[in-house]
Amino acid sequence: MALEKTYDAGSVERRIAAEWEKRGAFAAGANAKSGTGSYCIMIPPPNVTGLLHMGHAFNNTIQDILVRRNRMRGLDVLWQPGQDHAGIATQMVVERELAEKGQPSRTELGREKFLQRVWDWKEESGGAIIQQLKRLGASCDWSRNRFTMDKGFHDAVLRVFVDLHRKGLIYRGKRLVNWDPHFETAISDLEVEQVETDGKLWRLRYPLENGEFYNHPVAWDDDGKPIEWQRRDYLVVATTRPETMLGDTGVAVHPEDERYRSLIGKTVRLPLCNRSIPIVADHHADPEKGAGAVKITPAHDFNDWEVGLRCGLKPINIMHTDASLKLTGNDEFLAGCEVSDEALELHGLDRYAARDRIVQLAETQGWLDGVDDDRHTVPHGDRSKVAVEPFLTDQWFVDAGKIVGPAIESVREGRTRILPAQFEKTYFSWLENIEPWCISRQLWWGHQIPVWYDEEGNQYCAASEAEASTMAGGKPLTRDPDVLDTWFSSGLWPIGTLGWPQPTPEYNRYFPTDVLVTGFDIIFFWVARMMMMQLAVVGKEPFHTVYVHALVRDEFGRKMSKSLGNVIDPIELIDKYGADAVRFTLASMAVMGRDLRLSEQRVKGYRNFATKIWNAARFVELNECRPDPDFDPSGVQSTVNQWIVGKVADTATSVDAALASYRFNDAAHTLYDFVWGGFCDWYVEFAKELFRSGDPAVVEETRSVTAWVLDQCLLLLHPFMPFVTEELWGREPRGKMLVHSDWPDLNANALTGSSSVKDIGWIIRLIEEIRSVRSQMRVPAGQRITLLQTELEDGFVRTLSANKELVFRLARISELRMTASVPTDAAVIAVEGGVFCLPLRGVIDVAAETARLEKSLNAINGEIRALRSRLANPGFLNNAPSEVLRETGLRLSSRDEEAAVLQAALNRFQAKG
């Protein structure tokens, strides 16, 4: 059955995907040749709640290109797929669903029942992205799909926790952490986003105790010396967060701030609760900012926590976990205070309501000194989007500073390479300043921390309750209710998916893995932690190369976001244009280190490319070109066929070089240019003439070559456009599917050595010149005309006569005649080694031809001037490499010849006019 005129991606993709699946084409080790090495990529596991977005499409296209090529090269390939349990995100989705359906809430259900609901949800809806990745053509070994809460993976996570705990690298401590009041859990530094916000800076007056006063400067002379003072019995503190004032345990001034020097060591009385708090000297107070004195709330501010430690100020927590004020029954707060009734009414108020009320009280009670507009950054939870609260709680931490060393050294010493290299700086700057990593989360969905407590509060860290119980001598135990940060488990993705700690064959064969392909936004979250954890646990780098790709933006350069409504759904694009077009678009734009702007136009263009390949295959089929299993590209006889064989070899070499250096865009452009520009535009047109030649040997060879070239195109394109290539490959009976066929290994030097490259290049330029003149002289497209040869070097005479029919066909020439001189009314064509002309009596437009000649001549003369001056420059002659010198000389003489021809032609026209 003949091929349709256009390629129907939709039906083909489904059929091909099913065929790959049926044959287990992507299984680990499929197509591996004995004696070759392994090649392993770990997919960055998408969230189980996730749907495929352009970032995933890009990320996985790149991985698939690497994986498919190496599978074709016969390596033992594993592309390990899986999904992340995504603690907060998943818990949020299920809680929302419960609320929407009017079902009992998480807390009403209780932990066990709620977790069962999450698992149910995962079974029902958690596989969506896998199906979407299959639509994209991702050739993961789906039979090995892993989930970060699978039994085996869970065991690995607990084992690592226990191991690090025993080594003292994980500890529990009461620390100030970033608290998300919406989800009511601690989050890590990385999950905090700084959001610039227009706010206020309030100045509050805290009265000095014991009748103290001081003189505050209010006027200065030209040299900035104070000349006028105000006697004050209060101290003005500036704050952006008045709602935390009830937790103040001190006021700090800069030790060298003259204004306040006399006050250091004295006390102020905190309004509303009448707590007596000291004035301390600390560098944290900035004399330039606000009033120069700053209230210290160690339990609700990271800087203040540090000041508290330095100056011995105790932290007082005045908030509930939802960031409402906690005053009543808060012994810590009440100790040493005489709390006013107004203050006690603040109990239970949300932090922002409390802020308003406190400012109002300050105003009415006369201790509001003033208020200024102030733009500052406010930390927000990256999931909840609410302001996070520094909050004092007991949490588990990884002592990251103790395990970071090897992760830094690996990259510094090149055992793991980050591409593009500028991201190494990002990596280093974070790791070199690493803080303890808060890994406990007050959630239910996740790996529950493997620590049990007895009634006295002693800790027993063990991989199972039974083990903990033994350690505790059978005392009744309760388990720590918290779960681990999701990134703690994804940090173990490389070893965890391969069956560690069991010595599985997969672990032995594929670890360390090869390349990690990921977005720059998770270098800290994931890449750095995988490095640290794998090195800490098994002592090896998890991969030798990290390819960091950029962000996919919309065509105007904006980040795709739901709120902007500019999100392009890759599945919609695939439906419309086919997965191959989407993949090729992404690959062709994958320049290292630069964001890519995706426009639908571009995808459409590559859809057309798929159609182009399809039609080239149609041509091949209609002309009965069948692949010859014994075909030897080095034995080809005819010039045109030698030429295309050489081009194929060059293309394969360039594609290999580009892919070896992760230049996916170069590889894609090379292929596009060859397939469309070389094979379709020129070779297919030449082949039509060869088929017509009537020489059975030439026809036979051309058929074999044409089929071979198409096959090479399919092979080389397959990693980029797997579906259309596989479909076309399957048109012929073959031993293997394309996905398992051998990647081209051509010796370019042997195949491009002949003179055919030069000969056909010359023929192509001649055809282009003739076409250009015809078009500009407005010769009707269908009209065949005579080509006159006036001068031509012997070598080119032979080239022309051997390929005359090609020129006749492609330039619409009826005959070739020799002539001694250029006739009048002829357009002149100067080519390397000779001069041709086209007699165009009655057709030629003298003005147009004059203009054409002048334009060419101008350009050439400009170049000649530049070349002459360069060759007249002693500096150039003395310093330029001989190669450049020689080329420049050659170029000048050939331009001189051309200029002479064109000038002569122009003179004739002008003499005539």
Added chain:
RNA sequence: GGGCGCGUAGCUCAGUGGUAGAGCACUACGUUGACAUCGUAGGGGUCACUGGUUCGAACCCAGUCGCGCCCA
């Protein structure tokens, strides 16, 4: 404030010292049974600016302007 990056054709972008490129868009013309999702030809650029290094700079260096991202 610190760091990283970007500024090349109308648009989106390649281009690591030796003749400024591609795709799209635009204009004109449609011939040859693979393809109109096509073909042929054409127009279009002070490579942000200033200075330096060099025989030679889009490319290297310094500064300026504009834009983006990350960290504090």
